[in-house]
Amino acid sequence: MDARLRISALLTASTLALTLAGCGEDDTSAEDPTPAGSTSSPTADSTSSDEPDPADPSATGSPDEGGETTVPVYFAGETPQGVRLYREFRRVDGDPFTAAAELLTTGDALDPDYRSLWPGGTFASVEAQDDAIVATLADEAWTERGDLSANGARLAAQQLVYTLQGVAQERLPVRVVDSSGTPAPLFGLEGDLTAAAPLEVLALVSVSGPEEGATVADSFTAAGVASSFEATVPWEVRDSGGKVVVDGFATAEGWMDKLYPWASEVDVSGLEPGTYTFVAMTDDPSGGEGFGPTEDSKTITVE
Structure with a gap:
């Protein structure tokens, strides 16, 4: 076995140990080492990679001249490792916490490839306080897991946390x-919700720009985040029939650990x-x- 395939085998084994494989439309099969509902704080290494992309000037979270704010919203999508979360930057009016949660x-x-794992409903309010981001339930509909599996509930909670x-x-x-300000469970998960490690819940590649x-x-300029073999992120532009008409690759700032x-x-x-499709991949x-x-x-549309 050559060196490239030996590394591949090691990566596959590592990924199997870390990933949350999908079990149905809203499901993942493995337990999170840092599950939603944990009161432990995430380490800097497990979360720092998910800050806004340096290559994306829209990822600021500050209101622009028109009064809009750019916010990251995490949706679920299919990956070879199962259901994972993809980030989509959106421009919103009004309170950014409330708008992003909605x-x-x-x-x-x-992106039509994305969806939410959440059943219908809404929060009464969402606001950042000194020690936590507080999301107030409008009713008791989200306190129980309902039709969500245990792993689906954890991944839905991670949508909210991220x-x-x-x-x-x-x-x-x-x-x-x-409504009284008393801590309540979310989908049966008790306690403050913290972020699981990105490689356990996020897609291993995502595109921040161009937007859908x-x-x-x-x-x-195409940009995003990835954890891809030897930091290589291949990309393609495909025509309406799926034929690759332009291709190339990017080199990420690192790989494997985040x-x-x-x-x-x-x-x-x-x-x-x-009309064409831009595709980035691991x-x-x-x-x-x-x-x-x-x-x-x-x-994308090419003029």
Whole structure:
């Protein structure tokens, strides 16, 4: 076995030990080492990679001149490791915590490949306090697990934790309370909710830009985060029939231990105007013997 395949085998074994494999539409099969509902604080290494991408100037969380705020919202999507979370940056009006939570709970994603694990409902309020982000339940509908599996409930809780911590730009725990301000369970999970390690709940590659439905001309900068073999993030532009018409790769700032930012210039000046799909993926050194590459795709229009 050559060195590349030996490394691939080690990575596959490591991934099997760490990942939450999907068990149905809203499910994952393995236990989280740092499950939602834990009162322990995440380490810096387990969360620092999920700060806004340095290559993405919109990932600031500060209101722009029009009064809108850019917030990260985490939605669920399919990956070779099962259901994982993908980040989508959205511009919202009004209170960013409330707006981001509403996008999450309603599943109002721009990307049709994304969805929410949450059943219908809404929070009465969401606000950052000194020691926690406090989400107040509108009723008791989300206190019990309902139709969610145990692992599906944990991943749904991670949607909320990652989203609200991203808005706050601080790793505060998320505290769910009832209308009287008394701590309440979320989907049966008791206690303050903290972030699980990114490699356990997030997709191994995601695209922050271009956003779904973007219009581009000549060239554009694609960017996102990934944990991919030897920091290589292959990408493709595919036409409406799925044919690869442009391809290349980005080099992320690191790999294996967490998600790292990546960015690449994509030249589409030679393409006819029309609708295309930009796809970023993880490198697959196993040649199809392992899980296969994780992908994130965005529909774009070339002028």
